[in-house]
Amino acid sequence: xxxxxxxxxxxxxxxxxxxxxxxxxxxxxxxxxxxxxxxxxxxxxxxxxxxxxxxxxxxxxxxxxxxxxxxxxxxxxxxxxxxxxxxxxxxxxxxxxxxxxxxxxxxxxxxxxxxxxxxxxxxxxxxxxxxxxxxxxxxxxxxxxxxxxxxxxxxxxxxxxxxxxxxxxxxxxxxxxxxxxxxxxxxxxxxxxxxxxxxxxxxxxxxxxxxxxxxxxxxxxxxxxxxxxxxxxxxxxxxxxxxxxxxxxxxxxxxxxxxxxxxxxxxxxxxxxxxxxxxxxxxxxxxxxxxxxxxxxxxxx
Amino acid sequence: xxxxxxxxxxxxxxxxxxxxxxxxxxxxxxxxxxxxxxxxxxxxxxxxxxxxxxxxxxxxxxxxxxxxxxxxxxxxxxxxxxxxxxxxxxxxxxxxxxxxxxxxxxxxxxxxxxxxxxxxxxxxxxxxxxxxxxxxxxxxxxxxxxxxxxxxxxxxxxxxxxxxxxxxxxxxxxxxxxxxxxxxxxxxxxxxxxxxxxxxxxxxxxxxxxxxxxxxxxxxxxxxxxxxxxxxxxxxxxxxxxxxxxxxxxxxxxxxxxxxxxxxxxxxxxxxxxxxxxxxxxxxxxxxxxxxxxxxxxxxx
Numbered sequence: 217x218x219x220x221x222x223x224x225x226x227x228x229x230x231x232x233x234x235x236x237x238x239x240x241x242x243x244x245x246x247x248x249x250x251x252x253x254x255x256x257x258x259x260x261x262x263x264x265x266x267x268x269x270x271x272x273x274x275x276x277x278x279x280x281x282x283x284x285x286x287x288x289x290x291x292x293x294x295x296x297x298x299x300x301x302x303x304x305x306x307x308x309x310x311x312x313x314x315x316x317x318x319x320x321x322x323x324x325x326x327x328x329x330x331x332x333x334x335x336x337x338x339x340x341x342x343x344x345x346x347x348x349x350x351x352x353x354x355x356x357x358x359x360x361x362x363x364x365x366x367x368x369x370x371x372x373x374x375x376x377x378x379x380x381x382x383x384x385x386x387x388x389x390x391x392x393x394x395x396x397x398x399x400x401x402x403x404x405x406x407x408x409x410x411x412x413x414x415x416x417x418x419x420x421x422x423x424x425x426x427x428x429x430x431x432x433x434x435x436x437x438x439x440x441x442x443x444x445x446x447x448x449x450x451x452x453x454x455x456x457x458x459x460x461x462x463x464x465x466x467x468x469x470x471x472x473x474x475x476x477x478x479x480x481x482x483x484x485x486x487x488x489x490x491x492x493x494x495x496x497x498x499x500x501x502x503x504x505x506x507x508x509x510x511x512x513x514x515x516x517x
Numbered sequence: 518x519x520x521x522x523x524x525x526x527x528x529x530x531x532x533x534x535x536x537x538x539x540x541x542x543x544x545x546x547x548x549x550x551x552x553x554x555x556x557x558x559x560x561x562x563x564x565x566x567x568x569x570x571x572x573x574x575x576x577x578x579x580x581x582x583x584x585x586x587x588x589x590x591x592x593x594x595x596x597x598x599x600x601x602x603x604x605x606x607x608x609x610x611x612x613x614x615x616x617x618x619x620x621x622x623x624x625x626x627x628x629x630x631x632x633x634x635x636x637x638x639x640x641x642x643x644x645x646x647x648x649x650x651x652x653x654x655x656x657x658x659x660x661x662x663x664x665x666x667x668x669x670x671x672x673x674x675x676x677x678x679x680x681x682x683x684x685x686x687x688x689x690x691x692x693x694x695x696x697x698x699x700x701x702x703x704x705x706x707x708x709x710x711x712x713x714x715x716x717x718x719x720x721x722x723x724x725x726x727x728x729x730x731x732x733x734x735x736x737x738x739x740x741x742x743x744x745x746x747x748x749x750x751x752x753x754x755x756x757x758x759x760x761x762x763x764x765x766x767x768x769x770x771x772x773x774x775x776x777x778x779x780x781x782x783x784x785x786x787x788x789x790x791x792x793x794x795x796x797x798x799x800x801x802x803x804x805x806x807x808x809x810x811x812x813x814x815x816x817x818x
Contacts, residue, residue: 300637303662307615310608319777320612320621323769325761327778334783336601360661361604460626468624476620477628482635 217498218244218263221251230491234498246501248494253279265289265501267494268511271297271349271481272430274403277516284513294509294517295349296493297481301454302353304480305398305428306361308452311474312424313337313396317450318471335422338362343394345387345410346401346429347375354398366394391418396426396449402517403430413438422449428480431457436467443470454480518799519545519564522552531792535799547802549795554580566590566802568795569812572598572650572782573731575704578817585814595810595818596650597794598782602755603654605781606699606729607662609753612775613725614638614697618751619772636723639663644695646688646711647702647730648676655699667695692719697727697750703818704731714739723750729781732758737768744771755781 217236219227231238231248241247241257246265249256253276259266268276271294276282282290311317315333322330340363344351347367355365355377365378368390372383382389387410390397397419401407411425412435419425425448427434436457442448450472460477467473481489497507511517518537520528532539532549542548542558547566550557554577560567569577572595577583583591612618616634623631641664645652648668656666656678666679669691673684683690688711691698698720702708712726713736720726726749728735737758743749751773761778768774782790798808812818 299639299663303611303637303639304615304635306662307608307611307617310604310611311617311621314605314608314777315780316608316612316617316775316777317621319780320618320775322776322778324764325776325778327761327780330778331780331783332785334605334777334780334785336604336783336786338600338604338786357661360658361607362600460628463625474617474621475623475626476615476617476635477623477626477631479616479620479628479632479635482632482637484633484635485637485639 217246217248219248219250220257221249221255224250224487226487226491227494230495231498234495235502236498246498248498253281256281259288263288265291265507267291267293267497269293269490271295272403273511273517274430277513282511282513289507290511290513291497291507291509292511292517293490293493296489296509297486298349298353300482300485300489301350301428301480302357304454304476305350305354305400305426306357308426308428308454308474308476309337309342309396309398309424312426312450312452317474321471336362337396340364340395341366341379341393343368343390343397344378345390345397345399346407346433347378347381348400348402350428351375351398351400352377354400366390388415391415392420394423395420396424399425399427399433400429401433403432404516408432409435411435411439413441416442416448419448421447424449424452426452428454431455431459440466440470443467443472446472448472450474452476454478518547518549520549520551521558522550522556525551525788527788527792528795531796532799535796536803537799547799549799554582557582560589564589566592566808568592568594568798570594570791572596572810573704574812574818575731577812578814583812583814590808591812591814592798592808592810593812593818594791594794597790597810598787599650599654601783601786601790602651602729602781603658605755605777606651606655606701606727607658609727609729609755609775609777610638610643610697610699610725613727613751613753618775622772637663638697641665641696642667642680642694644669644691644698645679646691646698646700647708647734648679648682649701649703651729652676652699652701653678655701667691689716692716693721695724696721697725700726700728700734701730702734704733705817709733710736712736712740714742717743717749720749722748725750725753727753729755732756732760741767741771744768744773747773749773751775753777755779 367375367378452474668676668679668682753775
């Protein structure tokens with residue numbers, strides 16, 4: 217099993233703990249990759265499994281690293297970071313619903329003004345559009361605060377804990393129904409600009425949209441227009457298009473926009489979570505079990 | 518049963534739903550009061566129960582309204598607002614731990630800088646000092662995000678869901694142990710300046726303190742000094758001393774302070790929660806059952 221290009225001790229330990237043995241690339245039957253697509257080596261034919269370090273893998277397809285043709289298995293880190301990202305999503309949703317942007321900027325006590333803006337999540341319906349690993353981790357948090365989840369997945373098979381699960385082709389129904397929307401879908405051709413002008417127009421005037429997935433899910437120009445006109449409650453974005461968001465972009469200063477610079481899964485949480493994922497997958501590989509987070513070249517994630 | 522000085526339809530309905538019948542004050546065996554201590558009437562002797570509208574009742578003692586001598590029963594709204602206040606406490610704790618003050622003020626993409634500041638609540642130990650109704654409502658929310666609760670109560674009797682419960686006389690142990698601290702104690706002589714310079718000095722350098730109870734629990738000058746010197750992570754305060762916090766106070770502009778102007782239980786959540794509480798207590802009164810949130814004149818809450 218080859219670990220490269222870096223060999224952080226946490227991952228060396230994770231591979232050993234999973235029952236793996238480190239080798240050079242030419243002797244490896246599996247590769248755990250810690251670098252970028254641009255550094256990816258040409259693989260010897262005997263490599264049967266590659267573990268990539270990121271949860272979203274569109275750049276690994278675009279760069280041609282993931283080969284759809286061989287019977288090699290590719291796994292992402294999807295799900296490994298779900299807990300931290302779900303926590304960030306709830307923190308952002310709370311920040312919006314509890315009117316924190318205005319209160320953090322205030323320099324005077326305005327109980328009547330902010331009291332009229334602060335809302336509760338209790339009893340509200342939160343749509344999770346693209347309810348994968350992050351969405352599944354978010355549902356119990358929403359349930360704990362008394363909110364209900366309306367899940368949207370590709371298949372529409374019922375997600376545990378959601379009050380209702382819709383298939384992707386019925387996504388249009390959720391914009392007007394949900395009190396708030398969390399976007400958790402992968403970046404594919406089908407999900408590009410999932411939330412655009414017509415979807416924003418259907419959302420409730422107090423609704424917040426939280427994006428912790430990929431910037432391409434939102435038509436940024438349409439969002440800026442909706443926020444400028446105050447047509448929805450607000451938007452809290454950990455991912456943007458373009459990303460990084462350039463200096464001077466209107467989203468930086470709109471009072472109903474919250475930007476966090478792709479930090480839902482910060483370094484302090486990332487390394488241990490990826491190590492745990494690698495250890496689990498190495499152990500499964502050694503025992504011939506199905507790996508977690510297998511990439512489907514046909515669907516692109 | 519008398520309702521006064523205002524008679525909002527929501528409360529008229531709540532009393533009727535609880536099995537009560539509205540009368541004038543002179544014919545009442547019970548009073549549901551919606552006003553301030555300063556408007557409180559002299560009670561006819563046959564009034565056996567008074568329901569006050571607030572959760573914290575120190576002003577009702579200070580004004581001499583609550584009579585310790587009679588065998589009349591007084592109830593507060595303690596617990597009625599617990600869900601909304603617990604939600605606010607979690608929103609404030611998340612805002613601190615996820616470094617939202619700095620990110621909301623930012624106008625440039627700084628993934629490395631904020632990525633180093635963002636933390637997770639997962640696995641952390643959160644002390645709830647004064648773990649009453651709000652604390653009990655907060656514990657399942659903390660559990661859902663993978664945080665552990667260290668509860669402090671007067672008696673120290675184990676609180677369900679807390680990993681440990683300490684009696685008030687052992688409060689000194691929590692400041693250094695907890696990753697974060699939520700203050701939920703009532704305002705009494707014993708709890709004044711519960712968190713002062715020496716307690717702040719024991720807290721972890723990344724710890725956030727959240728106060729959703731009463732401003733008098735914190736020595737504000739000592740807190741400002743600790744925040745100015747960056748000795749703790751930060752403070753998120755829904756209540757302050759003095760309150761309202763005056764314009765120009767350093768807490769308004771310290772980058773590691775979050776002020777919300779006593780809006781943890783906003784009007785949109787308050788009225789229905791109080792109505793439910795009244796309905797429940799009227800029903801209990803009618804059936805001769807023990808009332809909820811009975812005030813103990815000896816302890817002052």
